[in-house]
Amino acid sequence: MENFKNKFQEYLLLEKNYSLHTVSAYLNDIGFFESFLANAFDDANLISVNYNQIRAWIVSLSDDGLSNSSINRKIASLKSFYKFLLKTKQIDSSPLLKHKALKAPKKLQIPFSEKELDLVLNQINYTDDFDGIRDKLIVDLFYTTGIRRDELINLKIQNVDLSNSTLKVLGKRNKERIIPILPIVVDQIKRYLFERTQLQSITDAAYFFLLLKGVKLNNSFVYRLINYYFSNVSEKVKKSPHILRHTFATHLLNNGADINSVKELLGHSSLASTQVYTHSSLAELKKVYSSAHPRSQK
Known part of the structure; x- marks a missing residue:
């Protein structure tokens, strides 16, 4: 699995041209999700995960007080990861294929005068x-x-x-x-x-x-x-x-x-x-x- 994550990191940096800051955030999100799986499910891993297990993580994040916007950002990291695994033929379909983003209020950024x-x-x-x-x-x-x-x-x-x-x-x-x-x-x-x-x-x-x-x-x-x-x-x-x-x-x-x-x-x-x-x-x-x-x- 570490090899997959290393290749994913290269993909984000070299193919997607994401910044180091963004890549670090993506990898941290995936790491947190992997830790959740290890603690909550005996036989789950990043490759064999199903949507119900991802949904359990979403509920856990919400219970921890994360906003819908923050949860959506973390799920975006997972989506990108599973899109990569799909592209490299490590999985046949993404477990997030039918996921819909949580409703989040749009924050109006207030400019300086x-x-x-x-x-x-x-x-x-x-x-x-x-x-x-x-x-x-x-x-x-x-x-x-x-x-x-x-x-x-x-x-x-x-x-x-x-x-x-x-x-x-x-x-x-x-x-x-x-x-x-x-x-x-x-x-x-x-x-x-x-x-x-x-x-x-x-x-x-x-x-x-x-x-x-x-x-x-x-x-x-x-x-x-x-x-x-x-x-x-x-x-x-x-x-x-x-x-x-x-x-x-x-x-x-x-x-x-x-x-x-x-x-x-x-x-x-x-x-x-x-x-x-x-x-x-x-x-x-x-x-x-x-x-x-x-x-x-x-």
Whole structure:
């Protein structure tokens, strides 16, 4: 079975082009399910499992207090695993063939306001050293490009083109896209690059963003950084890089950007993914409509 899981890991990384973070989550879900089977059923294993046994795991997860959304994510990992086993002819049919996802409420992501972004970018006193200059650039790059956290972490220095004011990022499924950068951000990049040359040692020289000790950033560092700076200006529950990406899209749409252009900037493969961000812009539109239409004054 370990051999199957190793091959599944290779499949996710090499064929599906999933990130290391996603692959780790998938394997953890499968490991948890395998442990459940060993404890709950004497003769069950990942290959011979039936849907009733999977259903028992779902009930167990629910009893443990997991939300339907979290359970659906874990089942998605199993679905992918059994799809792989089916593809490699290890099984004849998937035990999840007729499974329907649990109903889960859609969570409306609340973007930061333009005022909150102005406070973070213009009112906070960042330290005038490598760390402070880098931190402010990270915040501004998230907000002005809509870049994903993994894309920012893995941004290569060779893909930052200051002469054309663009970034080339490698998105999901190894899909490349070019993102324009604003002049004010170009100036920040130049300042950051100078400070970068002053580091005592650099291990991960190919990567654009580095920690002070010269190694590339990691997921938790970037999340903590965004959470820290926005905690100073915002009472919103969730303060993350993804909310900044959401804010980028929402503010563009609020200010009249074409949704297809926003789709390309975000690197979405379908318009349906981008339409998630129209909920917030619709709220803004309603506000303008209510204040401007003559009938609203009656």
